[in-house]
Amino acid sequence: MILVRVRERDHVEPPDRPAPQVRRYHILSDIEPRLDTTPKRGNAAAVDEHQLAIRKRHENAVALADVDGRNLENTLVDPWREGMPYQDRQFLRELSEQLIFIGRGEPDRMRPTGEAIHGLVEYLSPLIEQRLARPGDDLLSILASGEQRGVYTREEVVANAVLLLLAGHETTINLICNGTLAFMRHPDQWALLQRDPALAVRATEECLRYDPPVKSLQRIAVQDVELGGKVIRSLDRVRWFLTSANRDPEKFAAPEKFDITRDPNLHVAFGSGIHHCLGATLARLEGQEAFKALAQRFPSLHLETEELEYQPSILFRSLKSLPVTWQ
Numbered sequence: 538m539i540l541v542r543v544r545e546r547d548h549v550e551p552p553d554r555p556a557p558q559v560r561r562y563h564i565l566s567d568i569e570p571r572l573d574t575t576p577k578r579g580n581a582a583a584v585d586e587h588q589l590a591i592r593k594r595h596e597n598a599v600a601l602a603d604v605d606g607r608n609l610e611n612t613l614v615d616p617w618r619e620g621m622p623y624q625d626r627q628f629l630r631e632l633s634e635q636l637i638f639i640g641r642g643e644p645d646r647m648r649p650t651g652e653a654i655h656g657l658v659e660y661l662s663p664l665i666e667q668r669l670a671r672p673g674d675d676l677l678s679i680l681a682s683g684e685q686r687g688v689y690t691r692e693e694v695v696a697n698a699v700l701l702l703l704a705g706h707e708t709t710i711n712l713i714c715n716g717t718l719a720f721m722r723h724p725d726q727w728a729l730l731q732r733d734p735a736l737a738v739r740a741t742e743e744c745l746r747y748d749p750p751v752k753s754l755q756r757i758a759v760q761d762v763e764l765g766g767k768v769i770r771s772l773d774r775v776r777w778f779l780t781s782a783n784r785d786p787e788k789f790a791a792p793e794k795f796d797i798t799r800d801p802n803l804h805v806a807f808g809s810g811i812h813h814c815l816g817a818t819l820a821r822l823e824g825q826e827a828f829k830a831l832a833q834r835f836p837s838l839h840l841e842t843e844e845l846e847y848q849p850s851i852l853f854r855s856l857k858s859l860p861v862t863w864q
């Protein structure tokens with residue numbers, strides 16, 4: 538099965554979409570109670586005894602976790618929020634991790650990717666049946682309503698559900714993780730955000746520019762095109778690097794500098810053109826609230842080690858682990 542993209546967005550938009558401030562409220566109501574019960578001192582290894590830490594779960598996800606195994610990262614980035622049974626989140630997280638094999642280099646990478654897609658199809662199909670019989674106000678019901686209206690086939694409902702799960706999950710984890718790392722390596726910028734929480738908006742944009750969650754995108758040329766003095770032939774595969782575009786010296790002054798006051802900041806971390814990220818507004822809100830909350834509640838946060846490893850992926854800029862401590 539091929540992942541298709543959301544098409545005909547108007548047909549799948551819920552009529553009473555919450556305004557950004559309502560979404561911000563939901564995000565805050567997820568973050569604040571957990572941070573309020575966090576111990577004053579801690580480190581990554583203390584996560585099971587204490588109530589919150591930044592750590593990597595399952596070797597590749599940063600998590601703001603609390604003792605009962607719930608974690609902020611899932612709540613924050615999970616587009617299913619109200620729609621998926623809570624007890625299935627761990628299972629979904631594992632499938633999501635398998636899905637990111639799609640951007641790895643191993644010759645047999647499509648095997649785990651395919652298994653994950655099949656697992657999701659099996660998991661989602663009965664849930665879609667339920668939504669068709671008894672629609673709710675969750676995302677899956679909205680997608681399923683597209684099938685009822687003849688906008689989507691069943692395969693497209695499932696494919697879009699899988700796409701949303703992957704697109705909204707790994708990316709936001711990487712934003713929080715890579716952004717936190719940038720702050721830890723630039724204590725002056727961390728101090729600046731603490732002094733002025735209103736900078737969270739620009740700071741999130743700078744995190745997206747400086748170390749973007751998605752490294753590169755792929756296209757197939759539909760016609761011959763000349764670019765930078767070279768001809769790309771029709772049907773050639775092209776991979777363009779957002780990481781590189783985001784440090785373009787012709788677009789950004791001092792591009793290597795992590796500067797949370799940067800303005801304007803016309804990065805391309807969310808892509809561009811007709812496939813520009815559907816979840817950009819949500820992801821921005823999540824980043825802003827997460828960085829603001831961390832700066833306010835964990836001013837002493839610092840990196841435990843400089844020995845960091847990344848997932849071997851050409852697609853995602855994904856740390857395997859981000860060990861931190863705080864006083």
Ligand code: HEM
Nearest residue numbers: 542616704705708709712750806807808812814815816820
């Ligand atoms: C920091 C977080 C995120 C980043 C950096 C990011 C990045 C991107 C990028 C670069 C693309 C363009 C893909 C392409 O052109 O091939 C994209 C597309 C997309 N993103 Fe995101 N994304 C993020 C969060 C989210 C979230 C939270 C959602 C959903 C809840 C989401 C849903 C989508 C979807 C559905 C598309 C495909 C849009 C289309 O093809 O029309 N993303 N994203």
